[in-house]
Amino acid sequence: MSSYDKYATPLSSRYASDEMSSVFSLRNRFSTWRKLWYNLAIAEQQVGLKVITDEAIEQMKNHLEITDEEIDRATKEEAIVRHDVMAHVHVFGEVCPKAAGIIHLGATSCFVTDNADLIFLRDAYDILIPKLVNVIDRLSQFALEHKDLPVLGWTHFQPAQLTTVGKRACLWIQELLWDLRNMERARNDLGLRGVKGTTGTQASFLSLFHGDHDKVELLDETVVKLLGFEHVYPVTGQTYSRKIDIDVLSPLASFAATAHKFATDIRLLANLKEVEEPFEKSQIGSSAMAYKRNPMRCERVCSLARHLGSLMNDAVQTASVQWFERTLDDSAIRRISLPSAFLTADILLSTMNNITSGLVVYPKVIERRINSELPFMATENIIMAMVEKGGSRQDCHEEIRVLSHQASAVVKQQGGDNDLIERVKNTKYFEPIWNDLGKLLDPSTFVGRAPQQTEKFIKNDVAQALAPYGHVINRAPVHLSV
Structure with missing residues (x-):
């Protein structure tokens, strides 16, 4: 049966990186089991179990990487014994x-199964975190480059006060910094289940060491150190608590919300023709409408972010129904949800690195939109300028109110341009400030401290968060295969 005749998840076959797919591959899973058995034997020998020979350990060391043929043999054996671990x-x-x-x-x-899963979760986070760091770094460079570029702000997707393109990017970056904090915490909190026995009591190991509790504790500590972990969970049932899976998936679900918001903003900006994701020279936007430049990367981010956010519920529900020391209804769902979560997060970060490495800004479009709204925003400045020239605030407010309504009618009812400033220039009442209108309408005077906030945020908060990751930052263009 051809591989083309079988369903394959697009997470691994289409989108995810080879490195993340490898973490959750069958070869890595079964090879990791062998490494666990190997390190258990070493630890048992070191703690004093004489039945473990050097020859046995050497043979295990020479066969840690499982071959295709051995995987096939184990698969056939599992079909007979109906137990994957015993087959291996x-x-x-x-x-x-x-x-x-x-x-x-x-x-x-x-x-082997639980300790291996914990190793996979740690290794998967070690792939995600550098990719997240690079998204933050790329967006930070973008923010600094455009920290002074005024842009129309939106609340309720209605025109609001001006901000800058760079300051808006800082809103995305701040949420990504929180995601980085959450992922670091989840990764560093991971321990190993260690050697706990059938129901977590270590009874079998206590028997092996003839009732010597100190040796059993030392065995647990030794295995954990050999496998490169900082700590072991002090108590477990047969499994490590499935609440750990909640802790692991929670930062990914939170990141999914950040990714969706970021991509949605870019999609809206693309419609406004102010900012676009990269569009390759030979890329086709639509099979029918040749002129289109659809934001397909951001649409992919939104699509997969919804999937990633939903996987958190699998962990919550599974943890809540683990009876006593364990049940087996966690097994099948975890084989799906844990790899899916990390593969999906990996795809999102790869895509976001591609997007942020080539964001395109259109200042002239931004300027035109500002000019269409700025007259209304400038009314308060006009009033204050008139008062400084000796006018009455109440009289000026009424004058500008009438002109604003007239200009609004031109825009909304006639489809014309905003002509409020022309009306001000043609109204004798406002003659004292005619020569000041250029300064009163300078967009840079409407952005408040946006440039200063951006620069301080990037140089302080972002720099501090990324300081440990200088060795993984790479600003080369990121390409997507599909």
């Missing part, structure tokens, strides 16, 4: 005959 114990023992009798000694299946 059998095949590992075939290629390591000196170790066949001590592989998995004292352990339960969750020694």
Whole structure:
């Protein structure tokens, strides 16, 4: 049966990076099981279990990377014994005959499955975090470049006071910084289940070491150190608490909201023709409408962000129904939701790195939109300028109110341009400020402290957050294969 005749998830077959797909691959899973058995044997020998020989450990060391043929043999064995871990114990023992009798000694299946999952979650975060750092860095460069460029602000998607293109980007960056904080915390909080036995009591290991509690504790600590973790969960059932999965997926769900908001803003700006995502020279926007430049990357981000946000519920529901020391109704869903979450987050970050490496700004379009709205925004400045010239605020307010309504009618009812300033110039009452209108209408005077806020934010908050990651920042263009 051809691979083209079987469904393949587009997360791995179409979008996700090879490095993230590899973390959750079958080869990595089964090879990691072997590394766990290998390190368990080393630790058991170091703690004093004489049945573990150097020859056994050496054979295991030489077969840590599972081959295609061995995966196939284990798959056939699983079909017979109906147990994936025992199938792999059998095949590992075939290629390591000196170790066949001590592989998995004292352990339960969750020694390999759960500890492996925790390793995968850590390694997956180690892929995501540098990609998130680069999105933040690219957006920060964009923000600094455009920190002084006035742009019409929107509230309720209605014209509001001016801001700057750079300051708006800082709103996206700030949320991404919070996502970075959350991901770092989740990654660094991860421990290992360690060696806990069938129901978490370590009874089997206590038996192996003839009731020596200190040796059992030392075994637990040794395995964790050999596997490169800082700590082991002090108590478990048969599995590590599935609440850990909530802690792991929560930052990804939160990031999904950030990604969706960012991409939605770009999509709206693309419609306004103010800012666009990169558009490649040979890219086709529409099969029918050749002129179109659809924001397909941002649309992909929104689409996959919705999926990522929904996976959090899998972890919450699964954790809530784990009876006593464990049930097995967590297994199938976790095989789907955990890899899916990290693959999806990986795709989102790769896509966002592509978007932020080539955002296109159209200052003339931005200027034209500002000019269409600025006269109304300038009315308060006009009033204050008239008062400084000796006028009455109340009289000036009425004069400008009447002219504003007239100009608004031209825009809304006749489809014309905003001619409020021309009306002011043609109204004798406002003659004292005619020569000041240019200064009163300078867009840069309407942006408040946006440029200063942007510069301070990037140089302080962003720089501090990214300081540990200088070695992973790469500002080269990022291309997407599809």
